[in-house]
Amino acid sequence: MHIRVQREPFDFGEECGRFGQDGRNVGAVVSFLGVVRDDSGDLASMEIEHYPGMTEKALGAIADAAMSRWDLADLLVIHRFGALAPGEAIMMVATAARHRAAAFEAAEFLMDYLKSRAPFWKKEIRREGSAWVQARDDDEAALGRW
Secondary structure, X not given: OEEEEEOOOOOHHHHHHHOOOOOOOOOEEEEEEEEOOOOOOOEEEEEEEEOOOHHHHHHHHHHHHHHHHOOEEEEEEEEEXXXXXXXXXXXXXXXXXXXXXXXXXXXXXXXXXXXXXOOEEEEEEEOOEEEEOOOOHHHHHHHHHO
């Protein structure tokens, strides 16, 4: 299990290439990349803040829950903070399991919880000003299936 919270960019292809390659009963590897989306066309950047220590502890608890709920060989969570431009990678999740169902379900679980419960705060910086990103009802509703 690997969790990283970092300011620096990461190479998604390189991370995927390294992940789940030890061959221990791994029949499926699932990966997801989240990027900064600019729906309106005027986003200058997304500022992501967190509290060091608290964030890693919360991500560790989410990852522990996934490891205990599904038969995973490994998982990886990387989440960035700081100023990110549209199109830049914000986070990635990867899961490795003996069977694909466990890998897919665990990855979705992690993504849903990272979106709604991980202690990150996001501010959109636009030409017209800035605003904190509010929780979305559909993100909260996604947690109901877990």
